[in-house]
Amino acid sequence: MALTLPRPHRDDWRIAVGGLLGGVLLWVLGIRPRTPSDGLVLWDASWAPLVPLAVTAACEPLRRTAPRAGLMIGTAALILDTVTCGSIVTVVLYTDLVYAAVLYGTPASARRIPWITGMLTVVGGVLPAALWRDPQGLLIGVGIGVVAFAPAATGWVVRNHRDAAEAARLRAEQIALLAEMDRAQAVTAERTRMARELHDVIANHLSAIAIHSTAALSLGDPETSKGALGVIRENSVAGLAEMRRLIGILRDNDGDLEPAATPTLDGLGGLVGGARANGLDVTLDAGHDAVPAPVELAAYRIVQESLTNALKHAAKGRVHIGLQQRSGTLDVRVTSPYRSGDAARAPGSGAGLTGMRERATLLGGTFAAGPDGGVWTVHATFPLTEGEPA
Template sequence: MAVDAVIAVACLANAVIQSIVNERFFWYMPLVAGAASAALLWRRRYPFWVTQVVGVCTIVQAMTGALGDLPPAQLVVTYTFAALCPPKERLIAAAGTFVGVMLSVGVPQEKVLNLGLVGIAFTAAYALGVGARARRDRIAMLEERAARLAEGQVAAATRERERIAREMHDIMAHSMSMVVIQAEAGPVAVRTDPDKAEEVFDTISETAREALAQLRRALGVLRAEEGGASRRPPPGLEALPALVDDVRHAGLEATLEVDGEPRPVPSDLAVTAYRIVQEALTNTVRHAAADQVRVRLSWRDGALDVEVRDDGRGAFGGGGGGAGLGLVGMRERVAASGGELAAGPGPGGDGYRVTASLPLA
């Protein structure tokens, strides 16, 4: 507002000085020039209407001969409507300005020679306004792009945190369950079967080391200087036999069955299948009080079906249908792969069964 007030005062002073120099200072001239200059105070809020008010005042000054060679207020509103008006209003204002310039310069015959100078001045004012609008639009576009980029970064960070949380839950829940079970069996084995005790402690050691390696991968703390040899890929379908062996060492009768012809699958889908089996076996070991558990992979034309079924007491820990975080994580993994997951009591209400269908396409 302060800048526009200074511009308005400068335009009024210029109009008065030009009328005095041209010896055309009439009593109404300050009123007309003052109205045109005062309208500039609202040029940013109402550019189209201010352009009309200033245009009328400029034509009145031109018709009475009180207008100088260049109307400063009209130049200012030309810049303003070029910078701020929408396309339709900008076109109307430009046409009106052209007509007004022709009337202001053409009617007083002595000013016809100034047409080239006036045309250049108005063209420059309009071009400056267009440049200002383009710069403002570009800034808005860059700000929007930066906002979208920031939103994308936040979303990516959120997805990464969720991925790490799922990985850590799956790793810790399974590995620590195996360690706890083996550790509880260790003292008994020490007293009754030293060879079995040695095997138990070896299993604890291997399980803990594998959990540590998987945690390091999940958290992304492997350094480049550690070399490529230490960078093992995340576990996939080829690691399922070892996973079933871990459960077997924990005292359950665990089996792995494969139907159909195995085929290469994307690494993310293989990890999803592995984590589903891992979480289901972990829940069986921790909560189901089961004696037997069966893992079954069924290869179909367009999908891989995964089933984990035990003969335990049903819903894990009384959770009823998988209210635990582990099953939530499994559902998220399967949904991200475009598949379907179901968890609930087995046929006839015996035991518990987790099934997932993962599309191979």
């Protein structure tokens, strides 16, 4: 496969054409740095300076696409220019080739060219002065420094500034990308948290409504239907209040997305009372001291969801809630009667178990749920000290 070089930049073409026309104009006007009578002029044909001028100008389109090749050809042209009457434009174009080789070349070229031109500047000044025993020999080094080392050093400085600006731009892009990722993760986490809140809070009331409405429709006893309708009304009002509270949280712009009145373990009594009103036989055994607020909320929600699941799925019998604090952990266990094959009294999506597991995992705890003989057990543990897994 043939190697194709990128097309030269249009500005490089302009430099080449402008330099060539300027050099030809100076040649027509007879402006030359040397005359045929000088001892260094070995090729004294009047048109001789145009050859290195044309070669150097032809190297300009390579200053970005192939800077090292352009510099090597330009160096050969400059050496040829020194044995003719010369052209100032050839020297100026060569300095641009040196500058471009450092600025656009490889990192290795950018390091070596300033070092090589600096050494040539020193040697070109010290060696002639020592051989000729004439301080004017130092002017040769000055000339090399102006033509080669100065543009190389300038290119090195500009390249360093360009690389630093590019690195800063990349860092800014990375920071912006990380910020966007953090924002997306925060939004996802908040949506997940609100989904858990909606499920744990509203599902409890809606499950009770579904079960008691079924009872009210299927039973012909007016008193039983009246009692079921009363339970339905209570759960409807409570569910509506909770929904309004959650909507208020979503509309809150002060950054505080936590509920104004976060449920606590002290409210388990009221939760048990509501479960009993819905027809569950519930006992509560709570032995704990003050626990961190996140753990308290998670434990409350797990108990609440467990009671909801018991209302929908448990067989007839006693539901037991146990909370025990020991060895820096809070142990939450809810057991309910279980009989395989029983149909659920209200539909479920399985999101409740997922939400309970998420709550425990987020706080570094553990969670397990499943049948054990004739009992369905929900068991969660929470560390009470930050950073210590349960």
